Amino acid sequence: MNLESGKLDRREAIRMVFAAAATISVLNQQSFGATPLPAQPYGTDALLRKDYKPGDFWPLTLSDEQKVTTRALADLILPEDDTSVAASKVGVVDFIDEWISAPYELQQTDRKRVLDGLRWLEAESRKRFLKTFADLNRTDQSSIADDICNLGSARSEFKIPAEFFAAFRNLTAGGYYATQKGWKDIGYVGNVVLFQFPGPPRTVLEKLGLEKN
Amino acid sequence: MPIITSSKSKISYDVIVVGSGAAGSQTAYTLTMGGAKVLMLEAGRDYDPVKETPMFQTNAQAPLAASNTPDKHFGFHDATVDGGWRVPNEPYYVKRAGQSGWQEGTDWIAPGSNQNWMWWRSRMLGGRTNHWGRISLRMGPYDFKPRSRDGLGLDWPINYSDLAPYYDKVELLIGVYGSNEGMENTPDSSPGTLLEPPKPHAHELYSKKMCASLGIPFMPIHRAVLSVKQDHVNAPAKLHPGNERAQKIIAKHMQLRAACFWATPCGRGCSTRANYQSTTVHLPPALETGNLDIVPNAMVREVTTNGAGKATGIIYIDKISGQEVSAKGRIIVLAASGCESARILLNSQSKLFPNGLGNSSGKVGRYLMDTVGASVSGQIPALENLPPHNTDGAGTHYYAPWWLYKEQLAGKLNFARGYHIEPGGGRDMPGMGIAEDVAKITGGGYGKKFKEDMRRYYGSFVNYDGRGEMIPNENSYCEIDPERKDKWGIPVLRFHFQWSDHEINQAAHMHKTFKDMIGAMGGRVTSVVETDGRKAIYPPGAIIHEVGTTCIGADPKNSVLNLWCQAWDVNNLYVTDGGPFVSNADKNPTLSIMALAWRSADHMLDELKKGNI
Numbered sequence: 001m002n003l004e005s006g007k008l009d010r011r012e013a014i015r016m017v018f019a020a021a022a023t024i025s026v027l028n029q030q031s032f033g034a035t036p037l038p039a040q041p042y043g044t045d046a047l048l049r050k051d052y053k054p055g056d057f058w059p060l061t062l063s064d065e066q067k068v069t070t071r072a073l074a075d076l077i078l079p080e081d082d083t084s085v086a087a088s089k090v091g092v093v094d095f096i097d098e099w100i101s102a103p104y105e106l107q108q109t110d111r112k113r114v115l116d117g118l119r120w121l122e123a124e125s126r127k128r129f130l131k132t133f134a135d136l137n138r139t140d141q142s143s144i145a146d147d148i149c150n151l152g153s154a155r156s157e158f159k160i161p162a163e164f165f166a167a168f169r170n171l172t173a174g175g176y177y178a179t180q181k182g183w184k185d186i187g188y189v190g191n192v193v194l195f196q197f198p199g200p201p202r203t204v205l206e207k208l209g210l211e212k213n
Numbered sequence: 214m215p216i217i218t219s220s221k222s223k224i225s226y227d228v229i230v231v232g233s234g235a236a237g238s239q240t241a242y243t244l245t246m247g248g249a250k251v252l253m254l255e256a257g258r259d260y261d262p263v264k265e266t267p268m269f270q271t272n273a274q275a276p277l278a279a280s281n282t283p284d285k286h287f288g289f290h291d292a293t294v295d296g297g298w299r300v301p302n303e304p305y306y307v308k309r310a311g312q313s314g315w316q317e318g319t320d321w322i323a324p325g326s327n328q329n330w331m332w333w334r335s336r337m338l339g340g341r342t343n344h345w346g347r348i349s350l351r352m353g354p355y356d357f358k359p360r361s362r363d364g365l366g367l368d369w370p371i372n373y374s375d376l377a378p379y380y381d382k383v384e385l386l387i388g389v390y391g392s393n394e395g396m397e398n399t400p401d402s403s404p405g406t407l408l409e410p411p412k413p414h415a416h417e418l419y420s421k422k423m424c425a426s427l428g429i430p431f432m433p434i435h436r437a438v439l440s441v442k443q444d445h446v447n448a449p450a451k452l453h454p455g456n457e458r459a460q461k462i463i464a465k466h467m468q469l470r471a472a473c474f475w476a477t478p479c480g481r482g483c484s485t486r487a488n489y490q491s492t493t494v495h496l497p498p499a500l501e502t503g504n505l506d507i508v509p510n511a512m513v514r515e516v517t518t519n520g521a522g523k524a525t526g527i528i529y530i531d532k533i534s535g536q537e538v539s540a541k542g543r544i545i546v547l548a549a550s551g552c553e554s555a556r557i558l559l560n561s562q563s564k565l566f567p568n569g570l571g572n573s574s575g576k577v578g579r580y581l582m583d584t585v586g587a588s589v590s591g592q593i594p595a596l597e598n599l600p601p602h603n604t605d606g607a608g609t610h611y612y613a614p615w616w617l618y619k620e621q622l623a624g625k626l627n628f629a630r631g632y633h634i635e636p637g638g639g640r641d642m643p644g645m646g647i648a649e650d651v652a653k654i655t656g657g658g659y660g661k662k663f664k665e666d667m668r669r670y671y672g673s674f675v676n677y678d679g680r681g682e683m684i685p686n687e688n689s690y691c692e693i694d695p696e697r698k699d700k701w702g703i704p705v706l707r708f709h710f711q712w713s714d715h716e717i718n719q720a721a722h723m724h725k726t727f728k729d730m731i732g733a734m735g736g737r738v739t740s741v742v743e744t745d746g747r748k749a750i751y752p753p754g755a756i757i758h759e760v761g762t763t764c765i766g767a768d769p770k771n772s773v774l775n776l777w778c779q780a781w782d783v784n785n786l787y788v789t790d791g792g793p794f795v796s797n798a799d800k801n802p803t804l805s806i807m808a809l810a811w812r813s814a815d816h817m818l819d820e821l822k823k824g825n826i
Contacts, residue, residue, distance in 0.1 A: 190605030199412030
């Protein structure tokens with residue numbers, strides 16, 4: 001996947017048209033994810049030394065409407081702040097699309113949870129504010145999110161949406177902090193050549209009350 | 214690499230080696246450096262880590278952020294090719310808790326797996342050495358004589374002193390960092406053998422400081438990674454005394470290996486040859502001798518024998534053509550992994566050997582062992598908001614060897630054997646679980662506060678993994694399934710397995726200890742602490758320390774191999790993988806497999822010279 005670039009090339013555009021067509025049949029099902037996707041696993045011997053992007057192995061399947069909701073929720077979970085950009089700016093929407101479109105059991109379970117959750121979110125948004133979730137202001141979005149953002153303390157009628165929110169947050173953060181911008185935000189400074197392993201810096205040792213070794 | 218196809222192989226070889234992992238490659242290395250002509254058969258494809266290893270690839274560049282899938286059980290960038298908990302077209306059969314009959318082994322994370330044995334295989338040149346953990350601990354004197362010490366399990370027919378010179382040689386050859394600490398039953402290496410250990414990580418140092426009050430002794434671990442370049446001037450003569458050609462070849466290859474540059478996880482393999490995998494360390498010099506032919510995609514079915522009861526060669530299936538191929542050798546070495554070697558022996562049936570080759574004792578397949586594993590995770594407030602610093606490179610730097618020998622011998626513990634502790638933590642490349650960990654502490658949340666939480670808690674999580682000794686028992690074994698075959702028409706294995714109370718109680722002890730450690734560090738436990746060891750212990754096979762099944766012994770009536778890993782029944786047949794093990798100390802087995810294989814290969818060279826074989 002290539003989370004960094006938000007660019008849409010011709011190949012991807014064609015793929016999205018195909019994916020959108022595939023999604024219609026999925027959306028018509030009683031339960032999301034009940035129909036097998038036209039997706040193949042990447043197999044036990046994929047080329048590893050390569051830079052992949054969403055859609056390289058299997059078609060993406062989120063509808064345009066689902067993408068709009070996904071973008072709004074991902075950016076509510078990881079908004080722009082003084083340190084770093086919002087989730088959608090590093091390709092998290094495509095990453096979530098790749099995830100829930102994947103042909104593996106775990107991802108198929110997440111697919112049902114995410115698609116059901118997005119639908120619940122839109123219904124709840126219309127019920128409370130007569131608008132789509134993406135069109136709500138941050139305060140109104142938060143009033144829904146506050147009810148479902150803590151799985152342990154969510155009220156019983158919000159348990160299932162709270163499970164969705166937790167899964168969605170895991171995907172959003174997993175995709176976000178996998179990128180270089182995410183690394184910079186969280187303070188991951190590895191994946192670089194060192195000629196010697198320096199051990200923890202003095203500031204770290206002092207903070208932990210450890211003598212310098 | 215000059216890898217050949219079956220049609221290019223010679224009529225006959227001095228030795229045929231089945232398998233190209235730690236055992237097969239060490240055996241072939243020693244034999245070819247000693248002048249023997251060797252054919253190596255590997256069931257998987259050719260593999261070149263120098264060209265194929267994804268060294269600096271990021272999670273964001275892989276599908277699903279490189280997370281585990283049924284195709285890549287340890288994540289997209291893991292070195293394992295065509296393998297894992299299941300291998301396409303090569304099933305094995307297990308019992309599942311709550312279900313009757315035999316079931317095909319699948320994936321241990323699959324819901325409801327509950328398998329009585331998990332069998333990790335790698336179908337590729339170099340086998341499991343391409344991705345292994347590189348932890349290289351010597352077995353100690355107690356570990357060779359456990360029955361004499363506490364009355365349980367089996368004694369080896371050799372002592373630590375028999376293997377010590379070979380531990381030195383293997384460590385010198387492959388490159389192992391670590392230190393000599395003089396700990397009980399945790400042997401020191403000879404001076405000049407180990408490479409300088411890397412400095413500990415913050416969480417390792419903090420574990421050491423805060424857990425000292427519990428008596429837990431953290432110290433440098435030993436791992437097969439070049440923390441510095443090898444001593445190509447002095448080491449070759451120690452490895453191959455009197456053999457100038459071998460010295461010259463290994464000196465050259467030591468110079469070709471780079472020192473670790475402290476980045477990219479070892480489990481991906483290493484294109485600069487800085488860590489040990491057979492494909493970068495054993496096989497290049499062995500091939501350079503001109504004495505080694507390697508045929509990949511060669512799925513071995515059986516060892517052939519003649520009317521005099523000698524092994525004559527191997528029949529394998531060339532997976533490319535599907536043809537059956539026969540290869541001849543004066544000596545046959547099985548190094549295909551404990552269970553796979555047992556499978557080949559049990560499938561080598563003839564009039565003279567109706568129960569399988571080398572199986573007059575009935576012990577082939579018996580005493581299957583894994584390592585006891587259990588883990589507890591926690592979050593340490595002292596580690597929150599640490600200044601960003603780089604903790605990549607060469608995995609674990611510290612560990613705690615077993616520290617309660619005296620208490621155990623005095624009967625103060627309800628289990629007989631020890632375990633060591635591997636601490637996990639640090640500021641690794643972020644993975645998919647990163648938000649879930651934080652949610653365990655904060656409950657979840659979102660928005661700017663969630664981003665602040667992510668920064669605050671990143672690097673503050675630790676986990677402690679216990680790796681403990683299993684005692685061999687009569688209820689744990691593999692056998693041939695009488696009905697089922699793999700794609701190649703070869704009968705497959707099915708598994709019987711039971712832990713004893715010793716392993717169960719040990720796992721419970723691990724959980725309690727790790728909980729106490731996290732407490733001593735002022736932290737909170739974030740996983741479930743079990744008091745019932747049955748719930749704490751990892752599924753059998755999950756640690757991938759598959760040993761036993763072709764036991765070594767002093768008596769042909771109750772063992773398969775003699776002290777040279779040579780079959781009692783057939784003197785030109787050897788098994789040099791984990792199969793000979795009759796105890797499985799908490800010391801991860803790969804280093805011992807290689808030391809045993811070197812010793813065994815020296816014996817083969819002697820016997821060939823003397824004309825005894």
